[in-house]
Every structure is written in C-alpha cells, then in structure tokens.
Amino acid sequence: MNNMLTQKHLLGLENYPAEDIKTIINTAFQFREVLDRPIKKVPSLQGVTIVNLFFENSTRTRISFELAQKRLSADTVNFSASSSSLKKGESFKDTAQNIEAMKIDAVVMRHPAPGAPLHLTEFIDAVVINAGDGTHEHPTQALLDMMSLQEKFGKIAGLKIAIVGDILHSRVALSNIHGLQSMGAEVILCGPTNLIPPNIDELGVSVNSNLDEVMEWADALNVLRIQRERMGSALLPSVREYRSLFGITEERLTRHKKEIVIMHPGPMNRGVEIDSQVADGDQAIILDQVLNGVASRMAVLYLLCGGKPEENQA
Ligand code: CP
Secondary structure, three states, X not given: OOOXXXXXXXXXXXXXXXXXXHHHXXXXXHHHHHHOOOOOOOOOOOOOEEEEEEOOOOOHHHHHHHHHHHHXXXXXXXEEHHHOHHHHOOOHHHHHHHHHHOOOOEEEEEEOOOOHHHHHHOOOOOEEEEEEEOOOOOHHHHHHHHHHHXXXXXXXXXXXXXXXXXXXXXXXXXXXXXXXXXXXXXXXXXXXXHXXXXXXXXXXXXXXXXXXXXXXXXXXXXXXXXXXXXXXXXXXXXXXXXXXXXXXXXXXXXXXXXXXXXXXXXXXXXXXXEXXXXXXXXXXXXXXXXXXXHHHHHHHHHHHOOOOOHHHOO
C-alpha cells in the first residue's frame, strides 16, 4: 500500500509531524464535500480490507470509522472483545497473529490499556490506527476537533483553546494538547486540581482552575466528560459542586457576553459538565464535530491505506 503520510501508523499525536496533521485536515475537507453529495461514496479504498478491533465500548468512534470505511468502499470486518475467543482465554498476541494471517490491510483498535495499539504493531504488518487506548491518546478525536476549529475560525495557529474538566482520565485531552500545540494554538487546562495530571505543565500548557478567567481568555472550550467509570468516588465527591465550579451552564455562558465556541467529544453528561441549553445552543459545534469525525477518519484511512484519487478510478 502507498502511504501518503510520513508515519506508517497513527498511534498518537505526541511528536506527530505537523505536516501530516495538515495533510490529514486538508484531505478531510475534501471528504466533507463527498459527504454533502447525494451519493456519499467513492471507490478510493476498493480492495482494501480493514478490521475494527474494539476491546472497549464506543458509539461515535466505532460508527464513524465504519461509516468512513464504507464511504471509501473498503471491505470491513468488525470484532468486539465480548463476542470473540478472548473470552475463551486466547492471548492478545494470538488474536493479532490470526488477524494478520487473514491478510488484513489495516486495523482500527480501541483498547483499555495505554500502549495496546503500539504493542499490536510488534505482531502485525498491517497499518494500525489508535481509536482510543485507555487514558493515553485518541488521535482521530483530536484531528476532528482541529478540523472543526479550522472550519469555524479559518485557522488553528494562534487560537486560544481551553480544555475543561477531567484531564487526568482523558485521552482526548492528551491528543488535543499535542496536536493543538504542534499546529500553533495556545492551550489552557481547567479543572479540579485532583483531576489535572501532575507535571502536565511540562507539556507546555498552562493550568488555571478559575473557569470564569479561562472563559474570558478562550476562543473555544473543549468540555470533557466526567469519566465516573475510571475514578473512585473520592476523586469526585460532589457532582453538584463540580457543576457549580466547572459546569458550562447557560447562566455562565450568557454572563461572559462573548462568542465562545463550545465543543464536546461525547458522550455528554448533560447537567454535569455541560447544560442542555449550552450543548444544543448556537455556540456549540458538537454535531459538526461528529460529522467532521467521519471526514477526518476517511482522510486518515485514505492516506494511510494508499487511497486512489477519484480521477484515477476506473
Ligand atoms: N468521543 C468518543 O470517543 O466517543 P465514543 O467513546 O462513543 O467512541
């Protein structure tokens, strides 16, 4: 396969070349145009076989990747850990090697263990795309977030982006930090002190736990989900207190009297980190993010799997 990026895999955005990010976003805008057509399908990945290997639950990412593959005319297979032979004690290595033996070209993997997609590259030749690995990275989420910012503001460089909420458990935060900084945006993290990783400032971001100050500064807020499944009750003693200090409420947004773009990767806890009036309001681009997710994933698959441009199709 002819990879059109400098990296074989997409495992994360840490140290990922800015030129590859720009290529992916520019290509994604071309695929957005395909998604607006009456027939939303191109033959670019005909003959390419992709397996979606999901060891952890997903709604958006999984549907988005499957849709992207179908829109590109790839052959796709879906694997879910709950219905596989992993339940019978098969090892990760054996599962991977069996997939390789079936001559799969690319693997899209979500896994609860940080580093699992990197580990997979040690067993197989296929292209590996990380669809979220534990609390580590979620690179395609950050790519679709950056595409959405580019669409809204016409640029990424120079933007002031605040990531608000549970940074400690968030792979979305880490991929956004790496990607946004690489593209020249400024990033502030805002959340309860115990949900901010120690030494995170070493990544070149600022931390400010005063949400109102952060909102005065920011062009856009990327509001994160409170990941109650990844934390003990000691980390979030009171949802009510969290909402009052860090919740994006309608009252708070109105009080700031400025245009602030509101983003959320989903799934949302309405009434906790974000109010319904904000999530469904004019300043939110949350559903644009979802649509851009399909276009971004089409771009990643197309570029990594040797997609053929439309004019070269038979
Ligand atoms: N944003 C995101 O990763 O959502 P899912 O967990 O539903 O895939």
